[in-house]
Amino acid sequence: xxxxxxxxxxxxxxxxxxxxxxxxxxxxxxxxxxxxxxxxxxxxxxxxxxxxxxxxxxxxxxxxxxxxxxxxxxxxxxxxxxxxxxxxxxxxxxxxxxxxxxxxxxxxxxxxxxxxxxxxxxxxxxxxxxxxxxxxxxxxxxxxxxxxxxxxxxxxxxxxxxxxxxxxxxxxxxxxxxxxxxxxxxxxxxxxxxxxxxxxxxxxxxxxxxxxxxxxxxxxxxxxxxxxxxxxxxxxxxxxxxxxxxxxxxxxxxxxxxxxxxxxxxxxxxxxxxxxxxxxxxxxxxxxxxxxxxxxxxxxxxxxxxxxxxxxxxxxxxxxxxxxxxxxxxxx
Amino acid sequence: xxxxxxxxxxxxxxxxxxxxxxxxxxxxxxxxxxxxxxxxxxxxxxxxxxxxxxxxxxxxxxxxxxxxxxxxxxxxxxxxxxxxxxxxxxxxxxxxxxxxxxxxxxxxxxxxxxxxxxxxxxxxxxxxxxxxxxxxxxxxxxxxxxxxxxxxxxxxxxxxxxxxxxxxxxxxxxxxxxxxxxxxxxxxxxxxxxxxxxxxxxxxxxxxxxxxxxxxxxxxxxxxxxxxxxxxxxxxxxxxxxxxxxxxxxxxxxxxxxxxxxxxxxxxxxxxxxxxxxxxxxxxxxxxxxxxxxxxxxxxxxxxxxxxxxxxxxxxxxxxxxxxxxxxxxxxx
Ligand SMILES: Nc1ncnc2c1ncn2[C@@H]1O[C@H](COP(=O)(O)OP(=O)(O)OP(=O)(O)O)[C@@H](O)[C@H]1O
Ligand SMILES: Nc1ncnc2c1ncn2[C@@H]1O[C@H](COP(=O)(O)OP(=O)(O)OP(=O)(O)O)[C@@H](O)[C@H]1O
Ligand SMILES: [Mg+2]
Ligand SMILES: [Mg+2]
Numbered sequence: 097x098x099x100x101x102x103x104x105x106x107x108x109x110x111x112x113x114x115x116x117x118x119x120x121x122x123x124x125x126x127x128x129x130x131x132x133x134x135x136x137x138x139x140x141x142x143x144x145x146x147x148x149x150x151x152x153x154x155x156x157x158x159x160x161x162x163x164x165x166x167x168x169x170x171x172x173x174x175x176x177x178x179x180x181x182x183x184x185x186x187x188x189x190x191x192x193x194x195x196x197x198x199x200x201x202x203x204x205x206x207x208x209x210x211x212x213x214x215x216x217x218x219x220x221x222x223x224x225x226x227x228x229x230x231x232x233x234x235x236x237x238x239x240x241x242x243x244x245x246x247x248x249x250x251x252x253x254x255x256x257x258x259x260x261x262x263x264x265x266x267x268x269x270x271x272x273x274x275x276x277x278x279x280x281x282x283x284x285x286x287x288x289x290x291x292x293x294x295x296x297x298x299x300x301x302x303x304x305x306x307x308x309x310x311x312x313x314x315x316x317x318x319x320x321x322x323x324x325x326x327x328x329x330x331x332x333x334x335x336x337x338x339x340x341x342x343x344x345x346x347x348x349x350x351x352x353x354x355x356x357x358x359x360x361x362x363x364x365x366x367x368x369x370x371x372x373x374x375x376x377x378x379x380x381x382x383x384x385x386x387x388x389x390x391x392x393x394x395x396x397x398x399x400x401x402x403x404x405x406x407x408x409x410x411x412x413x414x415x416x417x418x419x420x421x422x423x424x425x426x427x428x
Numbered sequence: 429x430x431x432x433x434x435x436x437x438x439x440x441x442x443x444x445x446x447x448x449x450x451x452x453x454x455x456x457x458x459x460x461x462x463x464x465x466x467x468x469x470x471x472x473x474x475x476x477x478x479x480x481x482x483x484x485x486x487x488x489x490x491x492x493x494x495x496x497x498x499x500x501x502x503x504x505x506x507x508x509x510x511x512x513x514x515x516x517x518x519x520x521x522x523x524x525x526x527x528x529x530x531x532x533x534x535x536x537x538x539x540x541x542x543x544x545x546x547x548x549x550x551x552x553x554x555x556x557x558x559x560x561x562x563x564x565x566x567x568x569x570x571x572x573x574x575x576x577x578x579x580x581x582x583x584x585x586x587x588x589x590x591x592x593x594x595x596x597x598x599x600x601x602x603x604x605x606x607x608x609x610x611x612x613x614x615x616x617x618x619x620x621x622x623x624x625x626x627x628x629x630x631x632x633x634x635x636x637x638x639x640x641x642x643x644x645x646x647x648x649x650x651x652x653x654x655x656x657x658x659x660x661x662x663x664x665x666x667x668x669x670x671x672x673x674x675x676x677x678x679x680x681x682x683x684x685x686x687x688x689x690x691x692x693x694x695x696x697x698x699x700x701x702x703x704x705x706x707x708x709x710x711x712x713x714x715x716x717x718x719x720x721x722x723x724x725x726x727x728x729x730x731x732x733x734x735x736x737x738x739x740x741x742x743x744x745x746x747x748x749x750x751x752x753x754x755x756x757x758x759x760x761x
Contacts, residue, residue, distance in 0.1 A: 112593065114585065138625045139597025155592065192596040192623070193539040236487075238717045248447065248465075251536040251619065252487025252652075274596065277622040278536060280652040281696040283487050283715070307597075307625030310698030333702045351626045352700045353655035362659050364630035368579045 098168055099126035100301055101150070101269060106162035108145050108154065115373040119145045122162070123327040124399075125320050127269070130295060132302040134312035134333070136348070137322035140369050143305045144192055146322075147271045150303070151189050152179045166269075185215050188267040190275045192305075194254040198246040204232075204257060205242035211261060231260040234290050236283055251278045259287060266298050273305040288315055309352050313337060321345050324370050324380040331405030341407040344381050379410065387411060436510075437614060437646050438498065439474040443507030445493050449719060465718045467493040469670035470507075472745075475614075480640070480647040482657040482678070484693070485667030488718065491650045492536055494667075495616035498648065499531045500524060511614070529559050532607040534620040536650075538599040542591040549575075549587030552606045559610060574605040577635055579628060596623045604632065611643050618650045633660050654697055658682055666690045669726040670718055676751040686753045688731045725756065733757060 108120040120142040127133050135143050148154050150164055152171060164171040166187065171179065183189075191197040198207060208228035212219055229239035235256035246254055255278055262270060270291075276284045292315065294300040304316055312319060313333065320330040321342065329342040340346040347365045367384040370376050376383055382392040392410050399408045447465040468490040475481045483491050497504045500516060509517045511531070519527060535541035543551060552574065553567040562570065568587075575583035578601040591599055600623045607615055617636070621629045633656060639645060651657050657664055657678070664681050666674045666689065674687040685691045715730075716722050722729050728738035737756050748758040 110593070112589070114588065136625075139623070139628045140595045144595060194537065196537075196539045236715045238719070240717075240719070244449070250488045250492055254537075256487070274623060278487070278619050278652060280484070280486050281654070281693060281698065284698070285696055307623075308698070309626070310700045313700050313702040313704075314698050337700070337702050348625075348627065349700070351630065353626060353630075353659070362630035362633060364627040368581055368628075371582050371585065373585065 099165075100129045100131070100167060101127040101303075102163075102165040103146075103150075104163045104165070106146065106149065106164065107160070108142070108149055109159045110145075110155075111157045111159065117372045118375060119158075119325050119372060120149070121325040121375075123320075123322070123325075124162075125327065125330055127301050127303060127318075129268075130299050130301055131318060132295060132304060132316040134316035134319045135303055135305045135322065136307065136309065136312060136319060137328075138348075138365075138369055139307070140372075141322045142325045143322060144273055147189065147273050147303060147305050150271055151183055151187060152176075153189075184211060184267065185265050186267055187269045187271065188262045188265065189271040190258045190262045190273055192273040192277075194251070194258045194278075197258060198254060200246055202245070203242070204244050204246065204249070207257070207261060208242070208264060211264060215265060227264055228260075231264040232257070234263075235260045236286055252280070252283065255279060256283070256287065259290075263290070263294060266294065267300065268298075269301050269303070270294075271303045271305070274307070275304070276306070276308065276311060284311070291315065309349065321348065324375060325372060326380050326408060327399070327406070328381065328409070329405065329407045331403075331407075335403065335405060341402055341405060341412065342381075342409050343385050343387050343411070347384075379408075381409075434477045434479070436474045437477040437479075437512060438648075439508075439510040440494075440498065441472050441508040441510070443471050443494070443497060443509065444469055444505040445490075445497050445502070446505045463719050466670050466721055467718060468497070469721070471667075471670075471672045473665055473672060473675060475646055475648060477646055478640070478644055479663070480649050480661045482661030482664035483648060483650045483667060484652060484654065484657055484664060486669070486689075486715070487652070488715075489667040490670045490718075491667055492618055495533060495618050495648060495650055499528075499533050499614075499616055501533070529555075529610050530612050531614040531616070532610070532612040533616040534603050534607045534618060536618040536622070538596070538603045538623070539591060541603060542599060544591055547588050547590060548594070548602045551591075552602065552609055555606065555610045561610065570609065571605070574609060578602075578605050579631060580605075597625065597628060600624060601628075601632065604636075608639050608643075612645070613643075614646045614648075616648045616650065619652065620649075621656055622651070622653065629656065636660065654694065666693070669716060669721060671726060671754065672745060672752075673727065673755065674751070674753045675745070676753075680751055686748065686751065686758060687727075687755050688733050688757070689727050725754075 104124050106120055106123050110117040110119055137143055149160055205228055209224050212224045228242060232239050237253055237256055259275055316333055319333050319336045321328045323344045328344045340349055351363045351365055370380055378394050379392045379397050382388045397408050397410045399406050400412050402412050445468045447467055449463045449465055485491055496502050498509055508515055549571055552571045556562055556567045572583045575586055580586040580601055604620055621632050649661055661678050663677050665672050668689050674690050685694050724739040724741050725743050728734040743754045743756050743759055745752050745754040
């Protein structure tokens with residue numbers, strides 16, 4: 097069966113005055129109908145770049161190669177006109193920056209009306225009002241506030257408005273970039289419920305871009321872990337949380353704070369993401385990796401399959417087959 | 429702890445902020461009273477020098493508005509704000525401008541608070557220029573060292589970038605650098621680390637604590653992330669629909685949340701394990717609006733413990749075992 101979305105060997109560079117930022121480097125993954133994929137990784141690793149590329153909305157200084165097949169069509173090859181039809185109705189996106197993606201001089205209702213008119217030019221005003229009210233209500237905002245301007249909304253309300261706009265047309269695929277970053281846990285749960293429901297009743301699939309591994313655990317069935325533009329590991333959510341293969345995945349899971357515990361320690365991965373203009377040779381994670389070997393500094397590891405998962409790490413690259421100690425990788 | 433003996437830096441008394449709501453003029457003609465959003469509705473609290481007070485609560489409960497009123501980006505409807513014993517709700521424009529150096533705000537929406545046409549190095553050194561601090565070379569030096577500290581590395585390279593050439597989390601770190609560059613006394617940090625992954629977030633929180641200790645800073649730390657709050661805050665105030673419903677020392681609040689809303693908030697944190705689901709005591713009721721505030725206790729419509737009195741009488745913030753809580757369950761009347 098053909099996957100709904102298939103990303104193959106996607107690479108994205110940003111050209112800047114003082115060099116090329118290699119933001120995404122040769123990543124591949126696919127999303128089946130009704131799949132929810134969690135795209136995770138540290139700040140600056142290329143998550144938004146990947147998500148934006150799917151909709152063809154990268155800035156002009158971006159150079160893309162590879163392919164993005166949606167229902168078999170390569171979105172990197174179709175015309176702008178066709179792409180516009182795909183956006184909103186087939187694939188829709190919740191952007192990371194809620195304030196700048198809402199037009200400050202347009203009322204909230206006009207954002208909905210504009211979207212609806214673009215796809216259904218004949219829809220009458222009552223129908224549009226009904227759809228907008230319901231979408232807004234589903235994210236916990238009173239429909240009477242359709243008359244407000246974005247600046248009259250709180251940060252979380254803007255974020256919820258973005259979500260409501262993205263799901264108003266019931267797209268077959270939703271790309272959600274940090275959709276719940278400024279929402280309290282109670283409303284967050286309500287929104288996740290709405291998304292789960294769309295998945296179930298409308299067969300919607302989803303790419304959830306987030307750094308919140310708690311939300312990932314609740315919503316997705318597959319995880320793609322990125323590190324400095326590389327795909328470090330991908331596979332189903334249960335096995336990744338239970339037994340991370342890549343040392344980076346392991347470190348990431350271990351750094352999750354647990355509010356339930358007594359301790360007030362915050363853990364983090366020592367070091368920082370490399371300069372993407374001059375990424376380290378070989379594996380991009382080696383400068384921070386406790387398992388680093390000579391080969392890691394020389395050659396980029398191949399992506400291999402281990403237990404039905406994909407991992408890009410020399411620990412699993414054929415001859416050296418040590419792997420990470422299993423007992424210590426369990427996350428408490 | 430050491431903070432308890434120190435003096436109060438900021439004291440907020442009976443603060444209110446109402447926003448008149450826009451409605452279509454056809455409807456406005458029919459209504460006698462213009463509806464208002466009661467974003468903050470009579471709150472009082474204080475923050476001691478060197479203390480970090482957390483402000484948590486539901487989306488739309490008035491946290492950002494509180495921060496903005498305190499540093500006087502917007503005018504309060506009523507109430508007093510005492511900063512270092514001076515009533516800053518009455519400062520003149522000129523004095524306010526000078527005082528701005530002492531209180532900074534880290535905004536919730538980093539992209540919207542950065543000038544898109546200004547290189548970020550310039551953006552961060554700009555406040556130094558305005559307040560005439562240092563020579564151009566010293567300013568640049570200062571900015572570069574701050575970039576290193578917030579992990580925008582290589583700093584020299586980031587110095588010349590524009591906001592849209594950064595990822596969401598990188599922008600957030602630029603905003604943090606800008607807020608601390610003038611060595612302020614007081615910072616309102618509004619969801620300052622919301623877009624950061626756990627690892628970078630931990631580093632930034634550590635940095636914020638370091639800066640605080642170096643400079644004797646005081647924070648109002650607005651967040652929805654209870655793990656961050658637990659780490660950085662000395663005390664936490666919980667807001668619900670424009671009211672503070674509970675204030676307690678961080679350790680007390682986590683050990684035993686008193687207000688039913690706080691309890692629900694604590695129980696609803698997502699668990700980083702796909703096999704477990706968070707507890708589902710999520711209130712099913714509709715989120716009431718700050719336009720039509722429920723009678724009595726604002727939380728009674730969603731509260732599992734609500735009784736008759738809760739819909740009739742508004743509970744006051746009263747002391748209970750050395751903590752403050754606004755709930756009839758703890759009201760000894
Ligand atoms: N227009 C641009 N020009 C140059 N570099 C860019 C541009 N946009 C993004 N970058 C860089 O590309 C890298 C990847 O950015 P991206 O926004 O995809 O990160 P992200 O994983 O979404 O991070 P975050 O979690 O912080 O949002 C970053 O290092 C960023 O600085
Ligand atoms: N300029 C304004 N005009 C009208 N209403 C406003 C304005 N600013 C804020 N509000 C309203 O005041 C209420 C409180 O908003 P505020 O931004 O303080 O919430 P918040 O607690 O920061 O929420 P969040 O966690 O979602 O950021 C909301 O209902 C909001 O719509
Ligand atoms: Mg991003
Ligand atoms: Mg806010």
